[in-house]
Amino acid sequence: MRTPSKNETIIAVVASVVGYIVSFLMPTSEVLPTPEQWFVTRDRVVIDSPDVVAVAKNLEPGNYQVFGYPKEGKITEFAITITDKLQPVEPTPPKPDEPKPEPPKPPVTTKATTATYVYEKDDTALIPAVLSGLNRLNREKKIIATLYEDDNTNGKNAIPEQYKLAYDAAKKAGLPVLIITDGTNVLNVVKAPTTEQQVWEAVK
Amino acid sequence: MNSFEQINPALIDVVLPMSGYIDDGGDTIDVLKDVCGSASRDFPNSLWIEPSDWADKARDNDKYNTWPMNYIDRFTNQDPTHECTCHSLTRCAEGARNRQRGIIFPDGPKREYRYPESSWSGSVWLSPLSIYAEANPRQWGGANVRQVMEIACRRGFLPETKQPANYAFKHALHGTTGRGNMNQASGSWVSVSRFPEGWQETAKNFRPLECIFPESWEQAVCLVLHGYFVGVGRNGHAIPWGQWNPESQVMAYPDSYDVIRYDSLRTVKSAWQGSFAITTMTIPDDWSNPGS
Numbered sequence: 137m138r139t140p141s142k143n144e145t146i147i148a149v150v151a152s153v154v155g156y157i158v159s160f161l162m163p164t165s166e167v168l169p170t171p172e173q174w175f176v177t178r179d180r181v182v183i184d185s186p187d188v189v190a191v192a193k194n195l196e197p198g199n200y201q202v203f204g205y206p207k208e209g210k211i212t213e214f215a216i217t218i219t220d221k222l223q224p225v226e227p228t229p230p231k232p233d234e235p236k237p238e239p240p241k242p243p244v245t246t247k248a249t250t251a252t253y254v255y256e257k258d259d260t261a262l263i264p265a266v267l268s269g270l271n272r273l274n275r276e277k278k279i280i281a282t283l284y285e286d287d288n289t290n291g292k293n294a295i296p297e298q299y300k301l302a303y304d305a306a307k308k309a310g311l312p313v314l315i316i317t318d319g320t321n322v323l324n325v326v327k328a329p330t331t332e333q334q335v336w337e338a339v340k
Numbered sequence: 341m342n343s344f345e346q347i348n349p350a351l352i353d354v355v356l357p358m359s360g361y362i363d364d365g366g367d368t369i370d371v372l373k374d375v376c377g378s379a380s381r382d383f384p385n386s387l388w389i390e391p392s393d394w395a396d397k398a399r400d401n402d403k404y405n406t407w408p409m410n411y412i413d414r415f416t417n418q419d420p421t422h423e424c425t426c427h428s429l430t431r432c433a434e435g436a437r438n439r440q441r442g443i444i445f446p447d448g449p450k451r452e453y454r455y456p457e458s459s460w461s462g463s464v465w466l467s468p469l470s471i472y473a474e475a476n477p478r479q480w481g482g483a484n485v486r487q488v489m490e491i492a493c494r495r496g497f498l499p500e501t502k503q504p505a506n507y508a509f510k511h512a513l514h515g516t517t518g519r520g521n522m523n524q525a526s527g528s529w530v531s532v533s534r535f536p537e538g539w540q541e542t543a544k545n546f547r548p549l550e551c552i553f554p555e556s557w558e559q560a561v562c563l564v565l566h567g568y569f570v571g572v573g574r575n576g577h578a579i580p581w582g583q584w585n586p587e588s589q590v591m592a593y594p595d596s597y598d599v600i601r602y603d604s605l606r607t608v609k610s611a612w613q614g615s616f617a618i619t620t621m622t623i624p625d626d627w628s629n630p631g632s
Contacts, residue, residue: 253442257550257619258384261566264404270442271405274461280627282442285620291496291545297625332404 192218246318248339251281252299253314253329254306266314269335277339286311314338341407341448343398344587352590352602359596360422360482361573367485367614369553375490381552381619389562395586397565408569409448409582411435413455413463413504414523415598421518422482424578426468426475427596429488430515431580432569433466433497433548437621439567448582451598452522458504462627465523466546467513468596470498474532479517485573485614489551496547496622498539499631501525509631511535511542521598542631550620557612564591568619574603574611581608581615 174189200216251273253266262283273281284303290296295303302315305322309315316324316338326338373380389397401407412435416427438445443461457463474491475483499507500515502525513530520526552568554560560570561584569580581603583592590602603611624630 257381257386259386261386264400264406264567267406267439267442267567268404268444271444274442275457280442282623282627283440284623285440285550287550288440288620288623289549290625291547291622296623298627299623 248316248323249279249319250317252284252302254284255312256286260312265332269332343402343583343585347588353604354601355575356577358576360424361576361578362482362484371486372553375486376493376551379493379548379551381550383552383559387562387566398586405444405446406567407583408435408567410444411438412449413445413458415449416524416596417521417598418516418518418596422480423468423472425483425488426472428571428578428580430466430468432571432618435569436618449594463504464630465500466497467500467515469516470513479529493548496543498543511539547622548618552617557609560612560615563617568617570615570617572611572615
């Protein structure tokens with residue numbers, strides 16, 4: 137909000153005085169023009185307050201005190217001064233259309249759809265707790281939680297489509313490893329889990 | 341599951357009338373490794389468990405339900421056919437596949453019961469008949485382990501016509517010419533030449549990829565402790581060992597007659613030779629569309 141300069145303030149005061157004097161000279165029956173637009177200022181700053189406009193339009197000039205009495209507790213009170221001796225303040229012209237700031241993007245919350253424990257049978261004996269964890273993921277989180285042994289293929293002797301992403305990630309991470317994906321992206325990599333809880337918490 | 345529970349002696353070392361296992365002495369480790377070709381694997385050191393630690397491992401499996409038995413969701417019933425070797429083989433294959441899928445069936449197979457989770461977990465019921473029809477075109481007389489292993493590793497199983505979900509398989513075959521049950525389709529004898537045309541395209545999606553052949557009875561127990569069924573033939577009948585009981589020193593197995601039975605330690609020690617474990621199966625591009 138631009139603060140009026142000193143010269144502007146002087147002009148406004150002089151105009152007010154002149155207006156005041158003229159108001160006595162002018163016939164009191166003059167019909168004031170209907171305002172095209174209302175402005176409310178507070179501490180010389182234009183604010184958006186349609187409620188104030190609604191009240192002020194219907195009040196005579198004067199000092200008003202407003203009290204709010206709750207059923208119990210502190211009384212709310214404030215004062216309103218309605219006056220026609222207004223300090224002319226240039227209403228702030230509406231700002232040109234600025235691009236509205238984009239709302240903050242919500243954090244990416246991609247839902248896991250697969251959990252694959254990739255291992256080599258010759259090197260790793262499967263741990264019952266891990267197997268139980270996979271079973272829990274299948275049943276309770278409704279994701280595809282499975283084992284994938286290093287030599288596994290489909291009926292066409294190829295790596296099954298559903299395992300390509302996890303298998304690539306697993307080979308980079310080193311076996312045994314639990315790979316969590318959403319089908320398109322790897323969401324989590326847990327190396328050598330040994331407990332049911334580790335398997336469970338890998339998918340959050 | 342409680343692997344330490346007391347066992348009814350009447351269920352231990354049950355000898356049935358000939359039900360299909362041809363014990364001609366030809367199912368040796370070397371022969372089995374040869375017939376399985378690229379699927380053959382040696383017992384890895386990572387799977388060895390000292391016998392003194394077997395009880396602790398059993399407690400772990402009890403706690404987390406990670407016995408081989410916990411990876412199958414159905415019984416099969418071959419009565420009165422000679423399909424036992426193939427029924428045992430499908431237990432091993434289905435167990436390995438469900439284990440890869442990461443789904444545990446807490447009580448193992450239950451008679452006249454269908455697990456709801458079978459329908460969404462991609463569990464596929466494989467047809468023993470789809471293997472047996474090639475292993476023994478004469479229908480009666482059974483088959484040995486090397487025959488059925490060679491067939492399965494070469495071209496895979498067909499899925500059964502009865503499934504826990506509507507997979508819309510292009511090719512399927514009923515599971516047995518025997519009794520079957522609510523989770524296994526029964527039908528008349530079918531020769532391989534009358535399999536659905538193009539059946540090989542579907543069967544290749546259900547093929548063993550890796551098979552381990554234990555070289556001692558202790559290794560066989562270790563495989564079971566690690567959650568792998570061990571298929572074995574003895575006394576004219578083939579079954580899959582699925583749980584080791586440290587207290588009673590017996591091996592529990594889901595017999596292909598809708599029942600759990602047990603082999604004593606003495607039987608385990610005499611029967612392990614020619615046994616096998618399927619550790620991995622082919623897996624689909626999409627578990628919900630397993631025929632793809």
